[in-house]
Amino acid sequence: MKCRSLIIMLIATLTTGVCRAQNPQTAQTPQTAIAEDFKPSTFNQPGQEYPQVNSQRYVRFRIKAPQADSVRVSLGLGGRGGTILTKGPDGYFTGTTEGPMDEGFHYYHLTIDGGVFNDPGALNFYGSTRWESGIEIPAHDQDFYALKDVPHGNVQGILFPSKSTNTSRRAFVYTPPGYGKDRSKRYPVLYLQHGWGEDETAWSNQGHANLIMDNLIAEGKIKPFIIVMTYGMTNEIKMGPGALRNFKIEPFQTVLTDELIPYVDANFNTIADKAHRAMAGLSMGGMETHTITLGKPDVFDYYALLSGGVYQPDELKDKPKPRLIFLSCGSRERPDGVKNAAAALKQAGYNAVSYVSENTAHEFLTWRRSLHELAPLLFVN
Amino acid sequence: MKCRSLIIMLIATLTTGVCRAQNPQTAQTPQTAIAEDFKPSTFNQPGQEYPQVNSQRYVRFRIKAPQADSVRVSLGLGGRGGTILTKGPDGYFTGTTEGPMDEGFHYYHLTIDGGVFNDPGALNFYGSTRWESGIEIPAHDQDFYALKDVPHGNVQGILFPSKSTNTSRRAFVYTPPGYGKDRSKRYPVLYLQHGWGEDETAWSNQGHANLIMDNLIAEGKIKPFIIVMTYGMTNEIKMGPGALRNFKIEPFQTVLTDELIPYVDANFNTIADKAHRAMAGLSMGGMETHTITLGKPDVFDYYALLSGGVYQPDELKDKPKPRLIFLSCGSRERPDGVKNAAAALKQAGYNAVSYVSENTAHEFLTWRRSLHELAPLLFVN
16 A cells, blocks of 8 residues: 555654654754743743743743652653753742754643643643643744734634534634625635644644735735635544554545535635645645545645655556645655655656755644745645 | 622632532532443543543542642532542542532632642633633533534634734634625624633633524524624733732723724624624623623613623613613522612613523523523514
């Protein structure tokens, strides 16, 4: 089976755990003194002072647990199992990562006396099949996903009927600024999938997909389109290690192509044809995109895999040619695989584009940047 | 000042803490054996087995913390500071509430070796100015807020410009099923406020306002309308005890009446006049509703206070008469206050309705039921 190696690669990537957030160049032995300019993370809960991030991208934690013996944070140096906090006489455990974190968003959790809990200071984000603490390390290019004083689109929570799973399922639909005002205006649609262990909230909460779109539209860099995000692990597999090996695409494909797309086309101002429909996904969502676009070549005309594998020319040759194939990943993943695959696709006559996010790994800054690169290429040819 | 006593009452109610979820009739000495038919709470995180609820409304908790000395849950008997869990040889702390909980939704948290954390098994809900664990005790009348196979409206996250606070602010907008399909159809709007320490997510997440509306509309019991929910603690007061005393209404009133309402009227298919605009709020949101409807009598024509105080005929006498005044609370709050106030208003010639939710306190089941009672009375006269 073609996708076996991709699955194994994804599992390997996904199970690296705490290492994912580490900067291997700088984390081993910090060369500089720690700058005491720590500020609360922008993803803290309202009014919470900790966790904090400094200008060198170090993170400082502070957790109240007066009678606890040990508090560890999963963020930091992988080899040591994260950052070990030290208890002070005030009953607070504090500590700072031994090295700088990569720019962007990272999931983490606390281990308190052997139990896994979230940091009460931080907001929670659905990842690893649970709501985990999240932290935001300011990125040098964060302007493209910043909340600005521009017209904003809406993110609509919808409940669509799903006969195949016998329930109402949730999706989020980004509609661009002004949607619905000009009643005759219709829009193309990007179906955008999350990764393993995440859900339909990920692209808005962790990914800022709506803000990325609002900003691109305000700058006139893209033709406005709708984005639809839904839960991709439809077959309710057990969420343990190895679960991905047993993943079956059919239940999700049915929900997506037979239930969600018709619902969206019936209830939103879409241009309901293949030429105005794209599918993209990150990590496991890329695996889904790969399988579904190949299995249903008449549904989508734009394909994008973000840290989610590649297409080989062989897989595509007897099928209608898509208008775009977009492949991306972080520079700390396998950039050569992505670049080489795009080159081979171009060689074979496809409109293929690769993008590598500098100094990021299998994480959301890679995917925010990928969406930012992808959006201007959609629905233009 | 008229609202001083209401504020003090609200503070008293809000600071009863863990007592709020307790059923005073039955919690003191359980008379029956505990039924071993515990099932995972419907508000658990995906795949999580605990916390569980049995048919008698007892709750059982299970928390992994192998090296911890003590784990306590804030839910249960107030006098004992909640439910104290016992550690087993497997490293899990377990325990069951000593009495049944009231039906409906309850916030709670864990105290682990002196630190406050959330239950990793439960979903989190914004209350008490933080994201807290939540549990759902099945109610005998839960059908009215159940997710059913009926047409569903959408809950749209919007970002609206706010000059007065110099940012883009978030609101959620419930649009009824079929909204936007019939381009000429316009809807009345209910502005619906959360309570102290909650935010604009509360009425959808804890309150199921969208499902209550979907079900009422499917049964033909109400005329469809839009609901708008935004954050009501605009003046960013410090969130500690006593904070409510320093609450100022003006910043929120400006956001609501000068910024949000014009934005909603410009961007949604509303009937943009007073006769088709209602304001309601729970607890502190009722206090806001009271103040703003009296201060801006030309904006809203329907007023509703849910566990949020009452109107006196004197306050209303020199103002245009609203089409409806709705007052409600739980039977474990001050039902006589609500009933007497409605009677006095009727006596003075107002269309006043009171509603008391049986066997509930200052909690969300009271407010779900109140919305269910209120909705059919809105925009009909």
